[in-house]
Amino acid sequence: MDSGSxxxxxxxVNRYRWRGDPKFGQFSVVVDRRAVGVAPLGxxxxxxxxxxxxxxxxxxxxxIRSSPIEVDVAPGQVVAFDADIARSTPAGRRVLNAWLQxxxxxxxxxxxx
Numbered sequence: 001m002d003s004g005s006x007x008x009x010x011x012x013v014n015r016y017r018w019r020g021d022p023k024f025g026q027f028s029v030v031v032d033r034r035a036v037g038v039a040p041l042g043x044x045x046x047x048x049x050x051x052x053x054x055x056x057x058x059x060x061x062x063x064i065r066s067s068p069i070e071v072d073v074a075p076g077q078v079v080a081f082d083a084d085i086a087r088s089t090p091a092g093r094r095v096l097n098a099w100l101q102x103x104x105x106x107x108x109x110x111x112x113x
Contacts, residue, residue: 008075009049010056013111014039015084027058027083027106030068035059039083051075058083058108064098066106080111 010031018025018041025041032055037045039058057068071079086094086107098105 007046007048007078008051008073009047009078010054010071010073011044011046011078011080012037012039012056012058012108013044013080013082014041015082016041016060024061027060028062030057030059030065031055046078049073051077056081056108058106060106064102064105066108067104069108069110071110081108082111083108 010029012027012029014025014027016025016027022041027039028035029037029039029045029047031047031049036047039045051073053070053072055068055070057066059065066083069081073079084107086097086105089097094105
């Protein structure tokens, strides 16, 4: 495989278990403050990036979001993340948090091998 075909970037897997219309359960993926793709419900999106430090975040419906995570991507490396709602919070509080604290309503975690 030649060096031109080596992919460097991030992959975001949408772990949200939305029961309604699937288009309302997809996450927008934001890298370095720019929307770069959409992770469909139950699917993933892979974004090619230059090697180096990048900020990754997911958003739902434009205003509910995760905290940004900084990741240092090495040449030829794809860093994978799982994106979901904050499941450790009780359901009623999650709804309230989405309205009052939209910046912490979603969770983005690096996948572990």
